[in-house]
Amino acid sequence: MEIILRTNMDNLGALGQVVNVKPGYGRNYLIPQGLAMLATPANKKRFELERKKLQEKLDAVRFAAQELADKISAVALRIPVRVGEGERLYGSVTSGNIADLLNTDHGLDVDKKTILLNDPLRALGDYTVEVRVFQDIRALLQVAVVRHDADQAGQAEVPKTDAVETTELAVEATQAEE
Structure with missing residues (x-):
């Protein structure tokens, strides 16, 4: 089953990457959790429109995580x-x-x-x-x-x-x- 990742996943890939996963994993976990979407031509176009928003959201989370890491290290x-x-x-x-x-x-x-x-x-x-x-x-x-x-x-x-x-x-x- 081909999916488009909507976030960076440690073992799968980066945001926007099209990957193959087992159907049960994609259908029962990734898609319901909002972590991925089916890789259809319509979804690929929709994702390109969403990419900027998702990247900004991911960057904000990463920035907050880096601040927390700095506090923990101190x-x-x-x-x-x-x-x-x-x-x-x-x-x-x-x-x-x-x-x-x-x-x-x-x-x-x-x-x-x-x-x-x-x-x-x-x-x-x-x-x-x-x-x-x-x-x-x-x-x-x-x-x-x-x-x-x-x-x-x-x-x-x-x-x-x-x-x-x-x-x-x-x-x-x-x-x-x-």
């Missing part, structure tokens, strides 16, 4: 996590966690499906994560996975000993009695 996420023995994380940091932080803390509209993580992050450290913003526009996001009890400077607190804790409890009890 962000450095710091994700505090709980760790156990041997600096091993309880659980892991997933693309959903990263997307939630970007959406809530930084006001960026990022879907977790666009964050390209091969495997969840399971260790402390600095990572570079790729975010697919648009078809061929990608952003690199810096993610630092740190201990949850680290202070603002990024250094871990000194663990308290039993003697220090006992002294602190005695001071608190004295203050409560006063």
Whole structure:
């Protein structure tokens, strides 16, 4: 089945290109979604009239996606996590966690499906994560996975000993009695 693409498609082709696809894919997905139209002589003429509008719309979406990619690249996420023995994380940091932080803390509209993580992050450290913003526009996001009890400077607190804790409890009890 020959169709005319009305948008750029990663695996098929560019806007305006005539391609052959399986009939079910074209009839059940591409045409109903408005991504393509049948390649008839009448549709080819109609498409040529529409081409300029579609190209302008695609350029606007691409420009907005590039702005979002620039904003994402400027962000450095710091994700505090709980760790156990041997600096091993309880659980892991997933693309959903990263997307939630970007959406809530930084006001960026990022879907977790666009964050390209091969495997969840399971260790402390600095990572570079790729975010697919648009078809061929990608952003690199810096993610630092740190201990949850680290202070603002990024250094871990000194663990308290039993003697220090006992002294602190005695001071608190004295203050409560006063």
